[in-house]
Amino acid sequence: MSSAAVKVGICGLGTVGSGTFNVLQRNADLIRARAQSAVDVVHVGARRDHPDCDLEGVQVSRDIFAVAQDPEIDVLVELIGGTTVARELVELALRNGKHVVTANKALIAEFGNELFALAEANQVVIRYEAAVAGGIPIIKALREGLSGNRIEWLAGIINGTGNFILSEMRDKGRDFADVLAEAQALGYAEADPTFDVEGIDAAHKLVILASLAFGMPLRFSSVYTEGITRLTPQDVEYAEELGYRIKHLGVAKCNGAGVELRVHPTLIPEQRLLANVNGVKNAVLVEGDAVGPTLYYGAGAGAEPTASAVVADIVDLAREISVGQACRVPALGVASACLAEVPIVPMADVVTPWYLRMVAEDKPGVLSQIASIFSEQGISIEALIQKAPAEGETRVPLIVLTNSAAQGRMEKAVSAIESLESISSEIARIRVEVLDG
Numbered sequence: 001m002s003s004a005a006v007k008v009g010i011c012g013l014g015t016v017g018s019g020t021f022n023v024l025q026r027n028a029d030l031i032r033a034r035a036q037s038a039v040d041v042v043h044v045g046a047r048r049d050h051p052d053c054d055l056e057g058v059q060v061s062r063d064i065f066a067v068a069q070d071p072e073i074d075v076l077v078e079l080i081g082g083t084t085v086a087r088e089l090v091e092l093a094l095r096n097g098k099h100v101v102t103a104n105k106a107l108i109a110e111f112g113n114e115l116f117a118l119a120e121a122n123q124v125v126i127r128y129e130a131a132v133a134g135g136i137p138i139i140k141a142l143r144e145g146l147s148g149n150r151i152e153w154l155a156g157i158i159n160g161t162g163n164f165i166l167s168e169m170r171d172k173g174r175d176f177a178d179v180l181a182e183a184q185a186l187g188y189a190e191a192d193p194t195f196d197v198e199g200i201d202a203a204h205k206l207v208i209l210a211s212l213a214f215g216m217p218l219r220f221s222s223v224y225t226e227g228i229t230r231l232t233p234q235d236v237e238y239a240e241e242l243g244y245r246i247k248h249l250g251v252a253k254c255n256g257a258g259v260e261l262r263v264h265p266t267l268i269p270e271q272r273l274l275a276n277v278n279g280v281k282n283a284v285l286v287e288g289d290a291v292g293p294t295l296y297y298g299a300g301a302g303a304e305p306t307a308s309a310v311v312a313d314i315v316d317l318a319r320e321i322s323v324g325q326a327c328r329v330p331a332l333g334v335a336s337a338c339l340a341e342v343p344i345v346p347m348a349d350v351v352t353p354w355y356l357r358m359v360a361e362d363k364p365g366v367l368s369q370i371a372s373i374f375s376e377q378g379i380s381i382e383a384l385i386q387k388a389p390a391e392g393e394t395r396v397p398l399i400v401l402t403n404s405a406a407q408g409r410m411e412k413a414v415s416a417i418e419s420l421e422s423i424s425s426e427i428a429r430i431r432v433e434v435l436d437g
């Protein structure tokens with residue numbers, strides 16, 4: 001050993017920024033040996049110091065753009081979040097010939113196509129392992145570890161906050177808002193937590209995974225997105241009676257017709273590994289034609305788990321910088337000239353089994369009316385549970401599990417059933433994923 005130290009500037013000293021700073025300091029010896037050069041944080045851009053970070057000997061700027069202008073910096077680490085200032089900062093760093101490491105999935109999902117092109121034009125790279133599934137090295141797995149495979153589909157629990165909320169609600173009967181507040185206090189949630197609970201954060205991550213898996217440009221606006229805010233404790237309970245757990249999944253599937261890109265709550269058979277991923281943990285199941293199913297599991301959010309991924313990117317870059325080959329691995333795993341559009345399958349054509357919950361009058365003939373509507377749409381019923389009516393109540397909850405049906409057909413069946421006189425409320429619908437990889 002060793003080449004000159006690689007000089008790092010960190011912008012943003014919040015949850016992930018402070019975690020990254022501390023992991024780099026604490027594991028400096030290991031990192032030096034692994035990177036084959038010292039990795040020194042020489043400049044931090046932060047609105048204020050962080051109580052957990054000893055910044056002695058480090059230049060601190062209140063203006064983060066000073067870091068991007070610092071001629072000493074080789075790698076700028078963007079950990080401020082958002083897509084406005086962060087985008088300007090990253091663009092400036094790239095134009096100034098600095099490599100960029102970021103945890104910002106919104107930035108990559110929405111502006112990655114342009115940013116990767118700008119990086120390439122400036123002969124630098126953007127690394128973003130922390131942007132998807134926190135500490136799990138899923139980007140590296142898809143981009144490098146599985147590079148011999150045709151990826152057929154992937155499905156993942158890719159939002160830690162949402163999974164934490166669903167797990168706490170199920171296991172401890174806790175209130176949604178109360179668990180969300182705890183996720184915020186633990187540093188898991190996005191600055192705007194509607195990104196977590198309405199599925200936007202998972203959609204950002206899914207579009208990144210899909211581009212890596214299928215060699216397509218990032219197409220954030222094409223992801224179908226449904227959050228967890230409409231799930232009820234009854235659905236969780238009834239799903240369990242049927243042998244399922246409800247999880248919020250991102251699913252990307254490629255077939256002859258195109259690619260399905262969707263984020264929504266899903267019933268998963270309780271014996272599947274993904275059904276048993278709880279708390280802030282994430283997991284991504286990837287099916288490759290050569291390897292078969294592979295599963296990646298670990299912490300999806302939090303200061304040091306996310307820092308683990310940021311630091312791994314810095315180490316990777318330091319190794320490459322030290323041998324003068326930092327553009328060795330393309331940003332999305334294929335040469336930019338080989339990225340190709342893949343048609344997006346319309347949701348009406350997406351086929352899954354379904355769970356439905358409705359409230360019906362408890363009188364003869366209702367079940368046969370419902371069954372005949374399903375039959376008209378070519379949908380067969382797998383299971384049907386009729387709950388006992390509450391005291392003094394003439395209406396009963398009905399839970400139906402169907403076999404696979406295209407969403408378009410299911411929508412027709414649902415609106416026909418909702419128009420029956422004996423059905424007194426909107427029908428709740430949740431897709432089922434069997435995940436038999």
Ligand SMILES: NC(=O)c1ccc[n+]([C@@H]2O[C@H](COP(=O)([O-])OP(=O)(O)OC[C@H]3O[C@@H](n4cnc5c(N)ncnc54)[C@H](O)[C@@H]3O)[C@@H](O)[C@H]2O)c1
Pocket residue numbers: 011012013014015016017045046047062063064079080081082085103104105106130131134187188189190191300301302303306
């Ligand atoms: N928290 C997690 O578990 C996690 C996991 C993976 C990825 N991420 C991503 O990492 C990024 C940072 O998230 P976080 O949780 O650390 O957020 P955070 O709010 O804890 O930290 C962001 C920090 O950046 C600072 N900042 C913002 N704008 C600034 C500006 N213009 N100048 C100076 N400082 C500025 C804020 O003051 C804050 O200290 C986001 O893109 C987020 O999506 C977070």
Ligand SMILES: N[C@@H](CCO)C(=O)O
Pocket residue numbers: 131132133134158159160161162188189190196201300301302
């Ligand atoms: N808010 C995100 C952070 C990790 O990307 C989550 O909860 O998964």
Ligand code: NA
Pocket residue numbers: 129130131132133134135136137138139309
């Ligand atoms: Na990751």
